[in-house]
Amino acid sequence: MDIVVCVKRVPLTEEVDLVIDNQKKGVKKDQLAFVLNDWDNYAIEEAILLKEKHGGTVTAVTVGNEDDEEVLRRCLAMGADRATRVEAGDVSRFDSLGIARILSQVVRDLPHDLVFTGVLADDDNHGMVGMMMAEQLNLNHSCMVTAIELEDGKIRTTSELEGGLGEVSVVGLPALLTIQTGINEPRYVSILGIRKAAKKELKIVDLGELGIPDEELAPRTIIEEVYLPPETEGAQILEGDPDKIATDFVEILTKKGVME
Amino acid sequence: MSDIFVVVEHRLGEIRDITFEMLWKAGELAEKLSHSVTAVLLGHEVDPLAQNLSDRADTIIIYDDERLKSFNADLYKQIIAGLIEELKPPLTLMGSTSWGMELAPCLSVKSGLPLATDCIDVIPKNGTFMAQRQMYNGKIFSNVSFADAPGCLVTVRSGVFPKDKLGDRQAQRVQKDIPSADMKPGKEFKEFVETAAGDVDITQAELLISVGRGIGEEENIALIKEFAEALSGVVSCSRPIVDKNWLPKYLQVGTSGKSVSPKVYIAIGISGAFQHMAGVSGAGTIIAVNKDPKAPVFRTAHYGIVDDLFKIIPVLKEKILAVKKG
Numbered sequence: 234m235d236i237v238v239c240v241k242r243v244p245l246t247e248e249v250d251l252v253i254d255n256q257k258k259g260v261k262k263d264q265l266a267f268v269l270n271d272w273d274n275y276a277i278e279e280a281i282l283l284k285e286k287h288g289g290t291v292t293a294v295t296v297g298n299e300d301d302e303e304v305l306r307r308c309l310a311m312g313a314d315r316a317t318r319v320e321a322g323d324v325s326r327f328d329s330l331g332i333a334r335i336l337s338q339v340v341r342d343l344p345h346d347l348v349f350t351g352v353l354a355d356d357d358n359h360g361m362v363g364m365m366m367a368e369q370l371n372l373n374h375s376c377m378v379t380a381i382e383l384e385d386g387k388i389r390t391t392s393e394l395e396g397g398l399g400e401v402s403v404v405g406l407p408a409l410l411t412i413q414t415g416i417n418e419p420r421y422v423s424i425l426g427i428r429k430a431a432k433k434e435l436k437i438v439d440l441g442e443l444g445i446p447d448e449e450l451a452p453r454t455i456i457e458e459v460y461l462p463p464e465t466e467g468a469q470i471l472e473g474d475p476d477k478i479a480t481d482f483v484e485i486l487t488k489k490g491v492m493e
Numbered sequence: 494m495s496d497i498f499v500v501v502e503h504r505l506g507e508i509r510d511i512t513f514e515m516l517w518k519a520g521e522l523a524e525k526l527s528h529s530v531t532a533v534l535l536g537h538e539v540d541p542l543a544q545n546l547s548d549r550a551d552t553i554i555i556y557d558d559e560r561l562k563s564f565n566a567d568l569y570k571q572i573i574a575g576l577i578e579e580l581k582p583p584l585t586l587m588g589s590t591s592w593g594m595e596l597a598p599c600l601s602v603k604s605g606l607p608l609a610t611d612c613i614d615v616i617p618k619n620g621t622f623m624a625q626r627q628m629y630n631g632k633i634f635s636n637v638s639f640a641d642a643p644g645c646l647v648t649v650r651s652g653v654f655p656k657d658k659l660g661d662r663q664a665q666r667v668q669k670d671i672p673s674a675d676m677k678p679g680k681e682f683k684e685f686v687e688t689a690a691g692d693v694d695i696t697q698a699e700l701l702i703s704v705g706r707g708i709g710e711e712e713n714i715a716l717i718k719e720f721a722e723a724l725s726g727v728v729s730c731s732r733p734i735v736d737k738n739w740l741p742k743y744l745q746v747g748t749s750g751k752s753v754s755p756k757v758y759i760a761i762g763i764s765g766a767f768q769h770m771a772g773v774s775g776a777g778t779i780i781a782v783n784k785d786p787k788a789p790v791f792r793t794a795h796y797g798i799v800d801d802l803f804k805i806i807p808v809l810k811e812k813i814l815a816v817k818k819g
Contacts, residue, residue: 246629247706247764248785253633260633330601330608352594357628359610364566364598373679374566376595379688389683394504394591395651395748397689404680411594415736453607453640457623460634462789468781468797475805478798479812482780485796486724489778491700491757492816493725 234289234383235344236280238313239336239366240273241295242304243356257458259325269304272351276412278419279381280349281312287383290314292343296321296335302435309430310422316433317343321440328452329357333365335450338443340370347388348409352377360411367409375402378410496531496552497523498585500573502592503536504564505685508545511588513656515649516549518615519586520659523551526617528583530662533576535569537562547664554667560676566595567678568671574603575672581643584615584622589648597648607639608646613653621645630766631789651748652771689750691743693727700726701755701776703746705769706733707762707783707802714739716806717761723810723817729753731760731769747772762802765790782806 244265252261269277280291293308293316295301305316319335321327327335340348348370350363367374379399380391392400393413404410471478486492497519502509512532519530529551534543536557543553556572573596577585587593587600589611601608609624616623624637624647639645695701702721708714714734721728728744735745746753747769754775761782763769770793773779781794784801791797798805 246632248788250787251629251632260629329598333598333602355630358626358630360594361598361601361608361610364595365602368570368599368602374595374599375680376566377591391686391688392591392595393688393749394685396752397687397742397745397750399686399688400591401683401686402680403683408679414732418738451640453642454609455638455640457636457638459628459636462627462631462634462792465792468779468791468794470786470791470797470799475800475808476812478800478805479809482796482798482809483812483816485778485780486700486757486813489757491724491726492813 234283234287234346236283236289236347236349237292237294237340237343237345238273238277238280238308238349239294239362240277240304240308241270241351241354242267242297242301243270243354246355253459253461257460258456259459267300267303269307270351270354272353272355272412272414273304274419275414275416276349276351277308277311277313278417279412280347282417283347283381284312289346290344292317294336294339295319296324296332305435306427306430307422309433309435310426311420314433315436317436317438319438319440319443326452327450328454329359329361330365330453331450333362333369334445335440335443336362337366337369338445339438340366346406348372348407349412350409352411352413363409363411370409373404373406373408374410375404375408376411377413379413379416381410495528496580496582497528498577498582499530499532499550500569500585500587500596501532501534501542501546502588502590503539503542506541508542509588509590510656511590511649511651513549514651514654515586515588516546517657517659518649518654520549520662522584522615522617524660531582532664533573535561535572543666548662549658550664551662552667553664554669556669556671558671560671563682564592565678565680565682566592566599567680568676569596570599570603571676572671573600577604577606577644583644585644585646586615587646587648589650593648597646601646604646606642606644606646608648609637609639610648611650612647613650615647622647627767630764632787650767652774689742689745691741693743695727695729695744695746696751696753698727698729698753699756700724701729701746701753701757702726702759702761703729703731703763704734704740704761705731705763707764708734711737711739713803716803720806720810723813726759731763760790760794761806763790764788765793
C-alpha cells in the first residue's frame with residue numbers, strides 16, 4: 234500500500250491578535266508560530282498506521298518554501314519514508330485549484346494506492362484541494378473520513394456527516410481520501426526523533442521542472458480584500474474582581490432559572 | 494433571463510434545511526437581478542421532495558433514477574456538469590456540508606468553473622458575483638471574486654440564511670434522464686451508522702457546562718466535571734475534546750455532534766468556531782469563559798468572562814456552593 238499525504242504548514246492563530254497586511258490580501262505572518270495543519274497530522278498518522286499494518290511506503294508532499302520543510306521533517310520523524318517539497322516561490326499567488334494542480338503533478342510520478350489530504354487547512358479554511366486533486370487525477374474518493382479498513386483490494390470508509398451520522402462506503406483503489414480529525418491519535422514526535430529523521434530523503438522539486446502550463450496555475454478564485462469581522466454587539470463582559478464576577482454569574486444563572 | 498441553480502440536498506427522504514436556506518438566498522438574488530430560481534433535484538422516487546420545493550423555485554429539474562437512490566458525488570458531478578454546460582447558470586449554489594464538500598471541488602474541476610467554499614454571503618457585482626467568507630476560523634473575513642467564466646460555484650454555510658419561503662413561486666417540473674455515458678461510480682454506499690449514541694442525552698439538558706480546547710490537558714477535565722456537579726448541570730464539549738478521546742462523542746455539541754437547546758449554555762475554553770456555535774443556536778443564554786477577548790465565541794455569547802479558566806472556574810464554583818448552602 235503506497236500512500237501519498239499532502240500536508241501544509243499553517244500559523245497558530247488561537248489566542249492571537251491577527252493583523253491585516255498592507256495589501257489587505259492576507260494577515261501579517263512574521264510574528265506567528267507555525268505548525269503542521271491539524272487535519273494533516275491525522276492524515277499522516279493514518280497513512281503510517283496503514284503502512285505498519287499492510288506494508289508499503291508513505292510519502293509526504295508540500296508546496297512551499299524552505300521554512301515549510303519543518304512540517305515534512307515532522308512527517309518523516311513520525312514514520313513517513315520520504316518527502317517532497319515543491320519550491321514555488323510565493324505560494325499566495327495560487328488559489329486552491331493551482332495548489333491542487335501542482336500537488337497532482339507531483340502525485341502522478343509517485344506510486345500511489347491512496348492519496349490523503351486533511352479535510353481542511355486551519356488558515357484559509359477552503360477545504361477543496363483534496364477533492365480537486367481527486368478529479369484532476371481521476372481517482373475515486375471519499376470525504377471527511379473517520380475510519381478506513383482494507384477489504385478485498387478495496388477500502389471501506391466511514392465519512393462523517395452532520396448530526397452524529399456516519400456514512401459507510403466501499404471505494405475502489407486508487408483513491409483520494411480527505412481525513413477528518415479524531416480518526417486516530419497522532420503519535421508524539423520528539424526533537425530527537427526529528428533529528429534522527431534528518432537522514433531520510435527530502436526531495437526539492439522546482440515548480441518549473443513540473444512543466445505545468447502557466448495558464449493552468451492562474452487563480453480562478455481571487456481574494457479581493459480581507460478584513461476584521463464587522464463589529465457586533467457581542468457578549469456583555471462581566472467586569473470586576475473575581476468575587477464580583479462570581480456574584481454576577483450566579484445572579485444570571487438564578488435569573489435564568491437554573492440555580493436550584 | 495438566467496437561472497440560479499440550487500443543488501437540492503436531501504437525506505433519508507427529507508430535504509435538508511441547507512436546501513431551503515440556499516433557495517432563500519437564490520430567491521433574494523433572483524429578485525434583485527431578474528433571474529429565476531432552478532432547483533436541481535437528483536434522487537429516486539423524489540416526487541414528495543419536489544412537492545416540498547414547488548413554491549420556492551421557478552423550475553425543478555428532476556433526475557429520478559435508481560442509481561441516484563443514495564448521494565454519490567461522482568454521479569452528481571457528471572450530471573450537474575452536463576446540465577451546467579447546457580443551461581449555463583451564472584451561479585450554482587451547493588451546501589457547505591459533508592456531501593457538498595465532496596461534490597463542489599470535483600464539479601469545479603470538471604466544469605471549469607471557479608469555486609468559493611463555505612460562504613456566508615453572495616453579492617451581485619459588475620454582472621457577476623462576489624462571495625463573502627471567513628478565514629482563520631472566523632477571525633478574518635474575506636471577499637472573493639471569480640475569474641472570467643460563464644458562471645461560478647458557491648458552497649453556502651449552513652444556518653446563515655433563513656429557511657423561510659421568500660416570495661411566491663410556482664415551480665414547473667422538468668424531468669430529465671441521466672446521461673448514458675459512463676456512470677459507474679468509484680464509490681458504493683453501504684449504510685448509515687450512528688456514531689454518537691450514548692447514555693447521556695445532552696439535547697435534553699437545561700444547563701450544559703461545555704469544555705473546549707482551552708482545558709489543555711486531559712486531567713483538567715475533572716475541574717469541569719466538578720464545576721458541573723456543583724451546578725447540577727450536564728457536561729458537554731466541543732470537537733477537539735472528542736478528537737483527543739477525553740470525552741465521548743455523544744457529549745459533543747456542534748454540526749458533527751448534537752444540536753442542543755439548554756436554558757443556559759456555559760462555554761469554557763471554547764473558541765467558538767461556527768461548527769460549534771451552530772449547535773447552540775437553540776440555547777436560551779450563552780455564557781462564555783475564555784482568556785482571549787478576541788475569541789469568536791464572544792460574538793455570539795450573551796455574557797462573557799475574559800479570564801484564565803483555571804483561575805476563575807474555582808472561584809465560580811466556590812460561590813455557587815456557598816449560595817446553595819446558604
